């Protein structure tokens with residue numbers, strides 16, 4: 205057999221491999237607590253204890269109260285629950301709900317805003333500047349008397365740019381409007397303190413910080429009204445019904461425990477690797493452009509445009525060399541659609557289509573980064589050569 209091709213994973217914003225302690229916590233839950241947490245007998249109580257311990261870990265990590273944590277199937281469900289759930293609660297109270305979301309939200313929020321519109325409400329998309337930051341004044345200007353909720357993410361998944369959620373939350377809540385933040389790409393990469401932030405609802409997802417896929421949470425401040433999107437059962441205080449994913453919840457709790465203890469990853473080292481990657485790309489490849497304000501960004505993400513190339517073709521070339529990254533376009537029904545985030549930041553469609561996202565994590569090395577620079581530089585040169593030959 206040929207030696208295994210070295211593989212270089214630089215797509216940690218898409219998902220992270222579960223930490224060994226997370227795998228162990230999940231296996232233990234499956235092995236040792238197979239009961240239904242809603243059952244009154246001893247087996248049920250043991251499973252309930254696993255769920256509640258995990259809730260404490262999540263709450264301690266986010267500096268929230270345990271009773272504020274609602275477990276969900278991940279970030280998408282938490283986002284849907286916040287936006288659609290709050291709008292439906294307002295509609296039930298006789299209002300025609302209006303929501304404000306930023307133009308760079310994940311589709312879990314953007315599509316939820318569209319669902320609010322389909323159900324008779326209205327939605328406004330707040331713009332971002334070239335650096336990828338939402339302008340708090342623009343969000344405030346979008347508020348109306350019937351605005352129920354504003355949703356602005358804490359950090360963007362494509363650019364890594366941190367959003368001014370403290371300022372936005374303060375302005376929004378001063379007007380009596382709920383503020384939701386999708387903190388999926390922020391937690392474990394930058395501090396997040398639910399007790400101190402002017403935030404009513406916050407979404408997290410386990411698989412973005414070395415926890416399991418299919419497990420997340422919506423943190424909801426006491427007294428906030430929103431409707432469950434599911435009916436049947438009374439789990440999670442009726443906010444998210446259905447038998448709990450005990451193993452997934454145990455894994456999420458363990459990821460939060462590790463993150464709170466600083467045992468998940470070495471962020472400073474990851475930041476240095478990210479900088480080395482950018483310096484390597486910028487010094488080897490003419491015309492590269494870094495997207496997103498580096499002064500306000502999580503330390504692991506690098507978004508780069510390589511003019512004169514096709515991002516999907518670049519991604520495939522890197523993939524053939526065992527390097528995993530993401531492109532600034534997503535394939536929908538066979539056509540590569542340029543990223544709505546990059547377009548909102550003012551990039552042209554051609555620029556967005558020539559863009560790659562590198563997102564680093566624990567386990568990456570200088571050798572990974574140097575290899576990524578070399579393969580990217582060769583691939584960009586090859587693609588530019590092909591484009592020149594075709595002219």
Ligand SMILES: Cc1ncc(COP(=O)(O)O)c(C=O)c1O
Nearest residue numbers: 278279280310312361388389409
């Ligand atoms: C910012 C953001 N929000 C929400 C999600 C969705 O989370 P999940 O994959 O857990 O549904 C993602 C995942 O890509 C994300 O990056």
